[in-house]
Amino acid sequence: MTEKLLKLRGNQRELARQKNLKKQQELSKSKAASDKNGNKGLSLEERRQRDADIMRQKQMAAVSGKVEGKEGAGK
Structure with a gap:
């Protein structure tokens, strides 16, 4: 009987891990642009200018690639 309880508890723990992982992934998706690594420390205007x-x-x-391609085709 204790063996069954251990299996159930192990399954419950695994399900809780999966649920928490999914929750963490959802939270990371909803980060604001200013919170992401590439944008840290930049204001909205600075990000727009950089982009x-x-x-x-x-x-x-x-x-320039199109111009070079046309020049090469004529020769």
Whole structure:
């Protein structure tokens, strides 16, 4: 009989672990942008400026890649 109780308690503990893990994952999903590692210490305006700079660099790289591709095709 004690063996059955141990098995049940072990299962209950495992279920509690799974429930807690799921709860922690849900909490981590609902973090604000300012709480995430890449954004710590930055204000909203600073994050926007950083992201805009990154997008400008990507766009310039894409445009220069297209220009180089057209020049190479004509030769």
